[in-house]
Amino acid sequence: xxxxxxxxxxxTGEEWINDAWTPSGIVHMGGLKGPVIHDVLFKILKKKNRKxxxxxxxxxxxxxxxxxxxxxxxxxxxxxxxxxxAPSPDxxxxxxxxxxxxxRDLFDRLDIDADIYLASDYYxxxxxxxxxxxxxNNADGVRxxxxxxxxxxxxxxxxxxxxxxxxxxxxxxxxxxxxxxxxKEVSFIxxxxxxxxxxxxxxxxxxxxxxxKATMPFKVEWAxxxxxxxxxxxxxxxxHASAGGTYDVARKICKDVFGKxxxxxxxxxxxxxxxxxxxxxxxxxxxxxxxLEVLPPQLIRFLMIKTPPNQAIExxxxxxxxxPKLYDDYQKAAQSNEDYLRRSYIFSQINTDLKxxxxxxxxxxxxxxxxxxxxxxxxxxxxxxxNYVKVWLKKYASDEVKFEIKxxxxxxxxxxxxxxxxxxxxxxRELEKEWGxxxxxxxxxxxxxxxxxxxxxxxxxxxxxxxxxxxGPKAAWLILENKNLVKKRFEEIASA
Numbered sequence: 320x321x322x323x324x325x326x327x328x329x330x331t332g333e334e335w336i337n338d339a340w341t342p343s344g345i346v347h348m349g350g351l352k353g354p355v356i357h358d359v360l361f362k363i364l365k366k367k368n369r370k371x372x373x374x375x376x377x378x379x380x381x382x383x384x385x386x387x388x389x390x391x392x393x394x395x396x397x398x399x400x401x402x403x404x405a406p407s408p409d410x411x412x413x414x415x416x417x418x419x420x421x422x423r424d425l426f427d428r429l430d431i432d433a434d435i436y437l438a439s440d441y442y443x444x445x446x447x448x449x450x451x452x453x454x455x456n457n458a459d460g461v462r463x464x465x466x467x468x469x470x471x472x473x474x475x476x477x478x479x480x481x482x483x484x485x486x487x488x489x490x491x492x493x494x495x496x497x498x499x500x501x502x503k504e505v506s507f508i509x510x511x512x513x514x515x516x517x518x519x520x521x522x523x524x525x526x527x528x529x530x531x532k533a534t535m536p537f538k539v540e541w542a543x544x545x546x547x548x549x550x551x552x553x554x555x556x557x558x559h560a561s562a563g564g565t566y567d568v569a570r571k572i573c574k575d576v577f578g579k580x581x582x583x584x585x586x587x588x589x590x591x592x593x594x595x596x597x598x599x600x601x602x603x604x605x606x607x608x609x610x611l612e613v614l615p616p617q618l619i620r621f622l623m624i625k626t627p628p629n630q631a632i633e634x635x636x637x638x639x640x641x642x643p644k645l646y647d648d649y650q651k652a653a654q655s656n657e658d659y660l661r662r663s664y665i666f667s668q669i670n671t672d673l674k675x676x677x678x679x680x681x682x683x684x685x686x687x688x689x690x691x692x693x694x695x696x697x698x699x700x701x702x703x704x705x706n707y708v709k710v711w712l713k714k715y716a717s718d719e720v721k722f723e724i725k726x727x728x729x730x731x732x733x734x735x736x737x738x739x740x741x742x743x744x745x746x747x748r749e750l751e752k753e754w755g756x757x758x759x760x761x762x763x764x765x766x767x768x769x770x771x772x773x774x775x776x777x778x779x780x781x782x783x784x785x786x787x788x789x790x791g792p793k794a795a796w797l798i799l800e801n802k803n804l805v806k807k808r809f810e811e812i813a814s815a
Contacts, residue, residue, distance in 0.1 A: 321662035322627040323359050326585065334369060336361050337550040337582075338433070339376035339541075342418040343383060343402055346425055346607040348619075348634075349556075349590040349597045355623045356554055356587060358431045359666045374548065375433035377422070379403040379415030380442055380534040382493030384516050399491035399517025401534070403439035415439070425607045429616045430669035438540075443531035450543035451528050453577070454481045454535060455500045460576040461539060468568050480505065481539040485532055486522055492534060494519030503527065541569035546577040553582045554628065560586030587628035592635050605636065613642065613710045615703070621649050621667035625660075636715040646680035676704045683708045684716070685792040689800055690724055722786040724801060729787035732812055738772045739780035744813030745770070746781070746798070750806040760795035784812055 320328075338357050340350060354375060361373040379402040386394055390408060397405040397414070405414035415437070426433065441447055454461055462476040480497035486509040494513050499506040505528050509519035526532055535543055544550060555566040570581040589596045590604060597604030610619055613636060622645060626632050636642055652664035653675040676683060677699060686692045687705045696705055712721060735743075745766050754762075767777035781798070782791040785805060791797060798805050 321659050323356075323363055323624070323666070324662065326583070327360065327363060330583075332551075333549075334364055334371040334552060335548055335550045336371065336373040336552045337376070337544060337548060338374075338553060339378050339438075339544075340422065341378045341381050341402070342415045342422065343381070343385075344387065344418060346418070346421050347597060348605045348607050348610045350422075351425060351429065351607050351610075351619070352587060352590065352623050352628075352632075353554055353556060354426065354431050354433065355429065355620055356585075356628055357552070358429075358433065359624050360552060361432060362666060372548075373433045375426075375431075375435050376438055376441075376544070377415060377419045377435065378438045378537075378540075379413070379419065380438045380492070380531075381537075382491065382517070383414065384493060384514070399493040399514070399519070401439065401485060401490075401492050403437070404485075404490060421608070425611070428611060429619060438534075439531065442534060445530050447535070447540075447543060447547060448529045450547050451482065451533065451535065453546075454539055454543065455505070455528065456502075457576050458500070461572060464568065464571045464575055468563055468571060481536055482528055482533050483536065484526060484528065485534070486520060487524065487526065487532075488522035489520035491517055491519060493517050497528075497533075500528075505533070538565050538568040539572060541565070542572035542577055542581075545569075545573050545582055546579050550582050552585065554585035554587050557586060557588050585628060588631040591631050591633045594633070597634075604634070613707055613715065614645070615673060615707060616669050617667045617671075617673065618645060618649055620669070621645070621652065621663060624666055625652070625663040636711070639717050639719065642711055642715065643680040643684075646676070646683075650675050650679070673703055674700070676701055680708070681720075681792070682796075684712060684720055685796065687712065688722055689797075692800070719790070722788060722791050724785060724804070725787050728808060728812065729783060731783050731787060735780050735783065735812070736776070738770055739776055740813045740815070741770055742767055742772050742777050743780055743784060743809040747806050747809035747813060750798070750802055750809075754795075754799060756793070756795045756799055759799060760793065763794060784808060 336357050338353050357373060361371060364371040381402055382399050383397055383402055383405055394405065394408070402415040403413050407414055407417035409417060423435065458480050461481045462479060465471065465476055478498065480500060482497045482505065483492050484495045484497060484505065484507040485492045486495050489509060491509060494517050495507050495509050496513060497505045497507045504525045506525050507523065509522045511519045511521055513519060534540065545553070560566040566586065573579050573581040591597065592603040595603055614622070622632065622634070625648070634641060652660040655661055678701070683701065683705055686696060687708050696702060746763070749762070749766070763777065764774055767774050778794055779789045781794050782788055785797060785801070
């Protein structure tokens with residue numbers, strides 16, 4: 320049974336699926352796994368005519384606590400300020416808008432049907448006011464969860480409140496600390512040494528915590544969202560879902576403080592790059608945009624859902640067989656009657672007429688490297704697929720799979736032996752006839768045997784004469800697709 324069907328089996332009633340992301344940097348491909356997983360669950364429930372919501376939050380009230388190197392000079396002064404209040408790197412809108420728009424574009428292209436909301440909007444509109452009041456009134460309960468989960472003495476947390484004020488003096492949120500709650504207003508201080516990455520202004524004051532003037536800590540806010548919206552399903556990546564991690568803490572707060580059963584637990588594994596977790600800061604892996612250059616949206620969805628969420632996915636596009644195998648697996652899934660593969664294929668689809676290619680990936684790579692194949696590619700409706708193949712060849716493919724038909728006879732032909740030239744002459748003469756590719760391939764071996772030439776030497780002669788390399792794509796196909804050029808060239812080499 321397909322993993323998503325199994326997960327939803329036996330569930331009844333209204334479902335609310337939620338997910339969130341902090342718009343503080345370029346979207347890494349690993350950041351798309353959660354949204355796609357949730358989207359599959361949403362689409363299955365919709366197909367069953369179940370009442371279901373899928374919301375996705377941009378956590379733009381979070382403080383800026385780190386910057387890409389190229390923004391350190393221009394945006395260093397905004398460290399500690401909410402993402403929504405810092406200017407965009409391109410001067411249009413906010414810092415959060417800049418990166419959030421990248422995610423919106425990826426959602427559109429991957430056909431992810433989530434209703435996107437901004438945390439800053441919900442805070443400012445008072446959506447979280449009730450939750451803020453609740454956690455302040457029940458701060459002791461939150462403290463107990465933290466103490467138990469992090470093995471701290473409760474007295475160490477006695478003066479801590481689960482809220483951070485946006486300082487009205489310097490605008491920072493990452494440096495403030497609430498010191499008291501009187502039921503209407505909180506007292507706070509903007510501390511100069513609270514964090515290493517931002518310096519508070521030392522302002523102290525008293526303020527209402529509502530309508531966008533404050534934000535809850537991540538773990539508390541997570542539980543508050545579940546309570547506020549009635550979330551029933553929210554997955555979490557392994558970094559959050561490890562034992563005692565943020566997911567566990569949020570679930571404990573949800574149950575013990577808010578008194579609500581937490582959502583269905585669904586931890587999911589990382590994308591790995593040569594066995595290591597993908598990381599944009601460490602240059603491991605691809606961004607979402609880079610991934611869409613080499614894979615159509617359907618294959619990206621297929622990549623993310625064909626494997627159960629609790630299994631890691633190794634994906635290094637520079638490895639020779641990774642992308643070719645993905646394409647071929649997608650083709651097989653499209654034709655399969657096996658339930659798991661069929662469902663993986665169905666929920667990989669987006670709103671497009673692009674059908675799976677009829678040819679295997681290795682054949683497509685050969686076609687795009689051959690001259691005069693444009694008409695055949697168009698006839699087979701393969702233009703869009705071959706565009707992705709061209710990107711793969713240019714950016715990721717090894718030299719082993721790259722070739723070009725040489726316009727002139729390659730210099731290495733001079734190294735061919737007498738029998739190899741005799742073999743080329745035989746092939747040239749046989750090209751007077753009409754051949755099918757499979758039959759011609761078999762005959763190449765037979766003709767080599769007839770003159771006591773090893774198949775290795777025979778095929779080296781073929782490839783060197785056509786592409787200047789001692790190896791290449793399927794020889795019969797290469798020869799027959801360039802029949803006139805090859806016939807003339809082999810004849811010339813054989814008679815030299």
